[in-house]
Structure formats: structure tokens, C-alpha cells
Amino acid sequence: MWSGGAALMRSLAVVLTVTALAGSRGFGAEDQPQATPATWRVGVARRDITPKGPIWMAGYAMRNHPSEGAVHPLWAKALAVEDAEGQRAVIVTTDLIGLVREVSDPVCERVEQSLGLPRQRVLLNSSHTHCGPVIRKCAEVTYGLDAHQSEIIASYTQQLEDHLVAVIEEACGAMQPATLAYGEGEATFAINRRKPVDDGQGIGENPQRPVDHTVPVLAARAEDGRLLAVLFGYACHNTTTPIYQLNGDYAGFAQLALEEQHPGTTALFMIGCGADANPAPRGELALAQQHGQALGQSVDSVLAQPMQPVHSRLRTAFARVELPLVDPPSREAVLELATAENVYQQRLAKLLIQRYDADGALPDSYPFPVQVMRFGSEFSLIGLAGETLVDYAFRLRNELAGERLWVAGYCNEVFAYIPSERVLQEGGYEGGDAMVYYGFHGPFRPGLEDRIVGLVKQLMDQCAAGSP
Numbered sequence: 185m186w187s188g189g190a191a192l193m194r195s196l197a198v199v200l201t202v203t204a205l206a207g208s209r210g211f212g213a214e215d216q217p218q219a220t221p222a223t224w225r226v227g228v229a230r231r232d233i234t235p236k237g238p239i240w241m242a243g244y245a246m247r248n249h250p251s252e253g254a255v256h257p258l259w260a261k262a263l264a265v266e267d268a269e270g271q272r273a274v275i276v277t278t279d280l281i282g283l284v285r286e287v288s289d290p291v292c293e294r295v296e297q298s299l300g301l302p303r304q305r306v307l308l309n310s311s312h313t314h315c316g317p318v319i320r321k322c323a324e325v326t327y328g329l330d331a332h333q334s335e336i337i338a339s340y341t342q343q344l345e346d347h348l349v350a351v352i353e354e355a356c357g358a359m360q361p362a363t364l365a366y367g368e369g370e371a372t373f374a375i376n377r378r379k380p381v382d383d384g385q386g387i388g389e390n391p392q393r394p395v396d397h398t399v400p401v402l403a404a405r406a407e408d409g410r411l412l413a414v415l416f417g418y419a420c421h422n423t424t425t426p427i428y429q430l431n432g433d434y435a436g437f438a439q440l441a442l443e444e445q446h447p448g449t450t451a452l453f454m455i456g457c458g459a460d461a462n463p464a465p466r467g468e469l470a471l472a473q474q475h476g477q478a479l480g481q482s483v484d485s486v487l488a489q490p491m492q493p494v495h496s497r498l499r500t501a502f503a504r505v506e507l508p509l510v511d512p513p514s515r516e517a518v519l520e521l522a523t524a525e526n527v528y529q530q531r532l533a534k535l536l537i538q539r540y541d542a543d544g545a546l547p548d549s550y551p552f553p554v555q556v557m558r559f560g561s562e563f564s565l566i567g568l569a570g571e572t573l574v575d576y577a578f579r580l581r582n583e584l585a586g587e588r589l590w591v592a593g594y595c596n597e598v599f600a601y602i603p604s605e606r607v608l609q610e611g612g613y614e615g616g617d618a619m620v621y622y623g624f625h626g627p628f629r630p631g632l633e634d635r636i637v638g639l640v641k642q643l644m645d646q647c648a649a650g651s652p
């Protein structure tokens with residue numbers, strides 16, 4: 185019943201998008217960029233963050249040895265934008281499984297000190313590639329790291345922090361006059377992966393469940409019309425292959441394809457609310473390349489059409505809301521868990537005991553960060569943290585129907601799956617079973633969806649009201 189509703193919602197969303205964009209045709213096109221005055225300033229930078237030697241790879245628990253070289257480099261890329269009033273923000277994208285608070289917070293503190301950029305003006309996204317390195321403290325229960333590998337991961341994560349600070353500083357040091365324009369395309373290789381099985385929810389391919397095929401695109405062009413940067417998104421796990429060669433999966437290939445197609449351009453990928461979507465088909469590296477090319481072509485066709493010019497006014501907001509967890513187990517119950525046969529339960533128990541020893545208690549909630557960047561009145565970028573499920577994108581677009589929204593997931597901190605209320609009730613991997621890998625004693629309590637949506641609306645109001 186609800187899946188029919190979701191399908192209807194999706195077609196409505198597509199119709200609304202097409203109508204809204206159709207209304208904008210004629211304002212500006214790739215072949216007439218000089219028609220739009222360069223009222224923004226934009227800076228772009230990139231850093232190669234490919235690990236130098238063998239390293240444990242993230243995302244799949246079944247891997248049993250470190251990486252063996254790379255298919256192509258992994259990148260941290262930064263797009264800095266500044267409006268006519270001098271309000272500046274930076275969006276950073278990374279070919280990584282996920283950043284954590286222990287990385288994002290120090291990076292943002294450092295750029296606040298060096299550039300005067302407050303937290304609300306820096307958004308850090310990770311593509312969730314399952315062919316990148318493990319990041320320290322990101323779902324560490326998943327991996328059986330020995331002391332040597334833990335050391336490599338810790339050292340890589342420390343260097344990553346330096347790269348992220350540097351890439352933000354470099355983008356801000358390279359500002360030039362530019363125009364911004366927004367458009368949307370579509371790519372169809374994502375499929376909902378939650379499949380009912382006899383005893384609950386499994387992982388498979390389920391065309392009956394919702395999926396978001398929108399490809400949001402933000403183009404930054406120089407005064408002479410050159411494409412300086414293209415930021416694009418897609419709501420789907422980067423899980424085409426479990427190979428041992430580092431690569432950015434479909435998102436890495438899409439960025440490569442766009443940069444080849446538009447020499448001199450920096451293509452930045454930002455993942456959407458794709459926590460319950462996988463690419464289909466999957467399993468081979470050639471398929472990652474195929475999906476990347478499809479996504480790149482979708483972006484390319486948006487760039488070739490008239491896009492909506494974005495007025496030079498930027499407003500940003502950032503705040504946290506506590507998401508309560510189920511009651512934590514006692515220390516005795518955790519000690520009991522340590523004797524479980526399941527290796528992940530054993531590792532979880534070890535982590536929880538360390539927390540009991542360090543803090544005297546286990547956390548009973550997580551402070552979930554929400555970020556909003558409002559670009560003119562043309563669109564708002566909403567940055568949700570964690571592995572965000574697709575229902576959030578649909579609900580926000582539905583309830584804020586007067587606004588054009590780009591809802592990104594995996595922003596700032598990837599600390600758990602963020603189920604919608606529906607998925608929390610259904611259970612299964614994204615509904616609560618995956619909490620063990622992220623080091624939590626149990627699932628979130630009901631009510632998290634309303635808390636998150638409530639904060640998004642509050643921050644949207646704040647940005648609309650006008651304070652920078």
C-alpha cells in the first residue's frame with residue numbers, strides 16, 4: 185500500500201521538478217553564459233587522498249587482506265562560493281566511506297581559526313565508496329584490524345584531516361568571479377535494496393520500494409563561460425564491487441568522465457539519501473564504470489540545457505538535535521555479550537566496556553547535525569548526517585513543496601544508519617541491525633524522523649529570514 189503511495193509521490197516529485205525547471209527556460213544556457221553577470225565568486229581545489237600503501241578497505245566486513253593498488257586516485261575536492269555580500273561557504277566532497285565527528289570537528293575548528301569560516305559554512309560530504317580506506321572510528325566494529333593496520337588507519341586519518349583543511353584553504357585562496365546555475369537530471373541505476381524475507385527484511389533488489397533517481401546539478405562558470413566546477417548528486421550506495429583495488433566506484437567514474445568531457449573542470453560528487461539503495465546490476469568493476477558514465481551523461485545533458493541562474497545570496501545554518509537511543513545495557517550485560525559467539529557482538533562488547541570504563545556510562549542519544557545552505561531563492565542544499573534513508577528526501581520535498589531542495593545524506597558525520605520511522609518499525613539492516621557495526625548498543629527510539637524534519641524546517645526558516 186505505501187509503496188504505491190511512494191511511487192505516486194515520486195512521479196509527483198518528478199512532475200513538479202520538470203514544471204519548475206521548465207518555467208526557468210530561457211534564462212541562461214551553456215551557449216550563452218555571458219548573458220548572466222558574474223555576481224558570485226567561486227574557488228575550486230583538489231587533493232589526492234589515495235593511501236600510499238596497502239591499507240584495510242572500508243565497507244565490506246568480508247574482506248580479509250589490505251588493498252592492492254588503485255584503479256584511479258581518490259580525491260578530496262572543495263568548492264568555495266561567495267555571494268555579492270561576501271558571505272562565503274565551502275562544500276567538500278571526498279571519495280571515502282564516511283567522515284566522523286572526530287575528523288569533521290577538528291577540520292572545521294582549524295578552518296574557523298585560519299579563515300574565519302564558522303561551522304555552518306563548511307559542509308563535508310563523503311561518497312560512501314566501499315573501495316576506499318577505513319576511516320578511524322567509522323564503523324570500526326566491522327573490521328578485525330590488527331595493531332599494525334590500526335596504526336596505518338590512524339595515521340591515514342590524521343593526514344586526511346590535514347588534506348581537508350588544506351583543500352578548503354586552497355579553494356578559498358583561488359576565488360574568481362563566476363555564475364552559478366542549477367538544474368536536475370535523472371539516472372536510473374539505483375534500486376531499493378530492502379527486500380522482505382520470511383523473518384523480516386533482507387537485502388536484495390526491490391523495485392516496489394521507493395528510490396530517488398534525481399540528479400541535482402550545480403554549475404559554476406567563469407565570466408568567459410568556462411565550466412569551472414560542477415557539483416552533482418545521486419542517492420545510491422557506492423557498492424558496485426567489493427574488489428581490493430582502491431576506487432571511487434560509480435561516483436569516482438562519473439567524476440572522471442565529466443572531467444574528461446570538460447577539460448579544466450572539477451567535478452564533485454555529493455551523495456544523496458541513498459542508504460536503502462544499491463546500484464543495479466552490480467558485482468563487476470565494469471559495471472561501476474558503466475553506472476558512472478550513465479550518471480556523467482545525465483549531468484552532461486543538464487549542462488547542455490538551459491539551467492536556472494542562481495541569485496547571488498547565500499544563507500547558511502547548522503544545528504544539532506538529540507536522537508534518543510533505546511536504553512543502554514548494564515555493564516554486567518555488556519560483559520555477558522563479550523562471551524557471545526558472534527565476532528561483531530564480541531567487538532561491540534569490547535568497545536562498550538571501554539566506554540563504560542572511560543565515561544562511567546553509555547550514551548543514550550546522539551547529537552545529529554543538520555546543515556542548510558540556501559542559494560538565492562532558487563534552491564536549498566540540506567546536509568543530513570549519517571546513512572540517510574530515501575524517505576527523508578521525499579518527506580522534505582513533500583512538506584516543503586514551495587522550495588526546491590537538494591537533500592544530501594552522509595554529510596559531516598557518518599555515525600549510523602538514519603532510518604525513517606517506517607524503516608525503524610520494519611527493522612532489518614538499516615532499521616537497527618547495522619547499529620552494532622557503528623558501535624551502538626541498540627536502535628534509535630521512535631520519533632527520530634520528526635526530530636530531524638523539525639530541525640530542517642527550523643533552519644530553513646532561519647535562512648529564509650535572512651540572517652547570514
Ligand SMILES: [Zn+2]
Pocket residue numbers: 312421459571
Ligand atoms: Zn552504507
